[in-house]
Every structure is written in C-alpha cells, then in structure tokens.
Amino acid sequence: MQREMSTLPRVYVTRQIPPEGLKILRESGQVQFQLWDSDDIPVPRQELLEKVKGVDGLLCVLTEKIDAELLEAAGPNLKVLSTMSVGFDHLSLEELKKRGIRVGYTPDVLTDAVAELTVALLLTTSRRLIEATHEAKTGGWGTWRTLWLCGYELANSTVGILGLGRIGVAIAERLAPFKVKKFIYTDVAPRPELASIINAEYVSLDELAKQSDFLTVCCALTPETKEICNKDLFSKMKNTSIFINTSRYILSQDKLLTMNENSLRTVIISCLSLILPHIASASYSTRNAMSALAANNLLLGLRGEPMIKELKL
Ligand code: DGY
DSSP, X not given: OOOOGGGSOEEEESSOOOHHHHHHHHHHSSOEEEEOOXXXXXXXXXXXXXXXXXXXXXXXXXXXXXXXXXXXXXXXXXXXXXXXXXXXXXXXXXXXXXXXXXXXXXXXXTHHHHHHHHXXXXXXXXXXXXXXXXXXXXXXXXXXXXXXXXXXXXXXXXXXXXXXXXXXXXXXXXXXXXXXXXXXXXXXXXXXXXXXXXXXXXXXXXXXXXXXXXXXXXXXXXTTTTTOBOHHHHHHSOTTOEEEEOSSSSBOHHHHHTSOGGGOHHHHHHHHHOOOOSOTTXXXXXXXXXXXXXXXXXXXXXXXXXXXSBOOO
C-alpha cells in the first residue's frame, strides 16, 4: 500500500544531480525530497543549514562540507548521508560516526572515466599537443623542422604509479598496449594481487621518482598523501619525466610554480598549459552512474538495508 506523501521520510538533495539519480528518487515512492535546483552554483551554506532541519536523509556532492555544525542543524532524524563522490574528504567521518549516521559513496563507477582522462593528459603532454595547436593557431607552424615539437613516447618507457588501486590498474591496462617497458608502483605497502594484474613491480617512493619516465598519481587523499608530491620528490625525477596528477591535494600548485624550470620541465608545462578543472569523472555515463548509485545508497540506507557502497565508519 502506498504511504501518504507527507508521512514519507524527508530527504534533501544539495544539487541538481544527473537525471538517472533523480528518476530513481522520484519513482521510488519511498521518500519526499527537496532539491537545490541548480548545477551552476552550490547551495549557499545558510540555505543548506535551513533546509537540512529535521531531514531523515541527505544526498550531497563534494562541495558541501558535512561537519558538526551541519549535523547539529539537521538534528537527530538524520540517519543516512549519501555522497555522489568517491572522495570523502568533505565529510567529517568522526562526527557522522558519533551520531550513528550511515554513509554511502560512489567508488568504482568512475574508474574508467578517470583512467581515460589520465591517458588523455599523458598523451597530450608527452606529444606536446597544446603547444602544437597553439603554434598552428598563431602562425608558428612554418617549415618542417627535425626536432621541433618533439616529445616522448610511451614505447619502451617506465611508467610509475603512485597509489595502486582500482584506478591505477585501469590506467596501466590502457597504457600497456602502447608498448610500455615496465610498470612500477608505490603505496603504503605492496599490493601483490593488484600488481599481478598489470605485472607491476613495487618500489620505494624515491625509486618511483628516479625511474619513472611517466609518473601518474592516483592515490586517495589521506594525511600521509597530502602534498606527497613536493619539491623533494620532483628534484629526484628525471628532467624529461612527465608528471600526471588526477588526485586531490597531493601537490601544492604554488610550490610547483616556483620551481626551477630545469628541474622538471613537464611539470611546469603542465601547470602552465594543462591545468584542468575537476573533470576526471565528467562523462555522461559516469556522472549518471554516480547519481544512480548515490540515490540507491540513500534509499537502501533509509530502509535499513546494506547499501551498495557504504563507508565503514
Ligand atoms: C569524486 O567522486 O570524489 C571525484 O573527485 C569527483 O569526480
């Protein structure tokens, strides 16, 4: 039997999430929900603090800081938080745990999109595509020259992976057909099961820096990895290395931009010409999958059932 709408659990959704997730919420008949109906700007904090009052569930994105103030404002009805993100550094896990609030998140569904973007960045920088299109647009393309706009090939190279998880494996699987000579990785400890999929060798962080022709960073943000890519690490790398980062907050851009250009050429080039907005998971299918997973996590949590992807607090 259908319950009266007004008796259904109340949910606040902090962003106009992609259609698949919204459809799941609408058609569930399980919740009544309000939505910050914009994708252009995040819900202002004051509005958010008002809207969460008395809700049973909250579906947020990574722009919302879920901290003690917000959880206090929501009050004791709040039982489930579902974030449409794999990252959870915007959540105060301690405060959530203290209040017994269950937390859903969206790992796995964005692995392919992030790996694809990493490969795109790698080829764009290694073959100097940004500079080449700039030259073509601004009249710099004159006669054919023997070393003009030469770059570095993946063939016979050593590719280093800092943080070997699902995404690191997906990147290596995509790069292997380019005839990479060797994959090396580092992490808090060796990860033999994942490493065996891509035939990667475990090395120290120092060795990773020294040996890599291409260094890709795809680790989770933790107190140990925050700003792990610093001047010290870059000073150990070959001056021809290419550094690709798709992780959050592992490097300080200010520090990078003040580095001596000769110490690591491509970091500088990448910083100046290839800083991208936060788009690693930005494909239609992935963003829809993330919104669907976030919606399903929320509904399952509110029913008191195991979520598809739940953080262990
Ligand atoms: C995430 O889900 O945490 C990503 O950073 C968003 O693409």
